[in-house]
Amino acid sequence: MGRYDFTPLRVREATKRLFENHKINTMPPWYIAVSGIPPAQTLTRPVMRAPRVKGHKKPSRMFQPMRISYPEDELRSEFFGDHPWELARPRVILENDGKDEKRWDWSRIVQPGKKLDGESVVQRQMYLMEHSNLTKEAAYDQARREFYHYRHLEDVERRISKEEALSTGAYFNKGALEIGMELEDVAYENWKAWATKQIEETKQARAQLYSGPVEQATTELEDEEMDEALNEVQESILATEKGQDALGGVPIHV
Numbered sequence: 333m334g335r336y337d338f339t340p341l342r343v344r345e346a347t348k349r350l351f352e353n354h355k356i357n358t359m360p361p362w363y364i365a366v367s368g369i370p371p372a373q374t375l376t377r378p379v380m381r382a383p384r385v386k387g388h389k390k391p392s393r394m395f396q397p398m399r400i401s402y403p404e405d406e407l408r409s410e411f412f413g414d415h416p417w418e419l420a421r422p423r424v425i426l427e428n429d430g431k432d433e434k435r436w437d438w439s440r441i442v443q444p445g446k447k448l449d450g451e452s453v454v455q456r457q458m459y460l461m462e463h464s465n466l467t468k469e470a471a472y473d474q475a476r477r478e479f480y481h482y483r484h485l486e487d488v489e490r491r492i493s494k495e496e497a498l499s500t501g502a503y504f505n506k507g508a509l510e511i512g513m514e515l516e517d518v519a520y521e522n523w524k525a526w527a528t529k530q531i532e533e534t535k536q537a538r539a540q541l542y543s544g545p546v547e548q549a550t551t552e553l554e555d556e557e558m559d560e561a562l563n564e565v566q567e568s569i570l571a572t573e574k575g576q577d578a579l580g581g582v583p584i585h586v
Contacts, residue, residue, distance in 0.1 A: 340371040441478045
């Protein structure tokens with residue numbers, strides 16, 4: 333059969349043969365449906381990730397999709413490799429008619445209707461390489477300087493807006509960093525209490541290995557019980573009227 337597996341086409345015949353040989357008692361429910369619509373055999377083979385065996389022929393690349401690459405891919409990889417936190421900034425990908433890119437002019441890095449981000453640096457760098465005949469490194473440096481300049485202006489504008497709002501009586505809740513620090517403090521205190529408890533339990537377990545479990549008396553004797561106990565042991569205590577009975581000793585030979 334060559335490279336292709338035609339086993340699905342023989343499912344109906346194999347099932348019929350099993351039924352005739354009394355290997356199965358009843359025909360499967362799908363037997364009639366498969367008779368009218370036999371299963372198809374796909375001619376595309378999945379890429380197998382099996383380990384290579386010495387002397388094994390590599391699979392053909394005829395049915396594998398072609399690798400699609402763009403010049404901007406390398407520029408994006410370089411920029412976001414130097415600025416990984418730019419990927420954490422929220423981005424708006426909504427477009428009105430899908431033709432916003434055609435209305436952008438990358439002779440400047442700031443575009444109306446588009447937020448300044450890493451893609452602005454990439455497109456600005458491509459424009460400088462194509463129209464200003466700059467090298468890849470020189471275009472990257474110039475695009476980064478413009479990006480840092482306008483990003484600094486955005487930060488200054490944001491701080492001024494916040495100060496103006498505070499001066500007019502506005503109130504801002506805690507920021508994400510402050511909330512995160514408080515959550516970390518709570519988690520640390522919980523862990524500290526848990527660690528202290530674990531240390532105490534470990535010390536007690538280690539002490540019991542040598543002295544055994546320590547039992548603390550939880551009840552006290554009443555007055556009458558205390559008097560009876562003293563009377564029982566009074567005769568065997570020194571410095572009493574009766575003295576102490578001889579509990580043993582060495583015999584004396586006369």
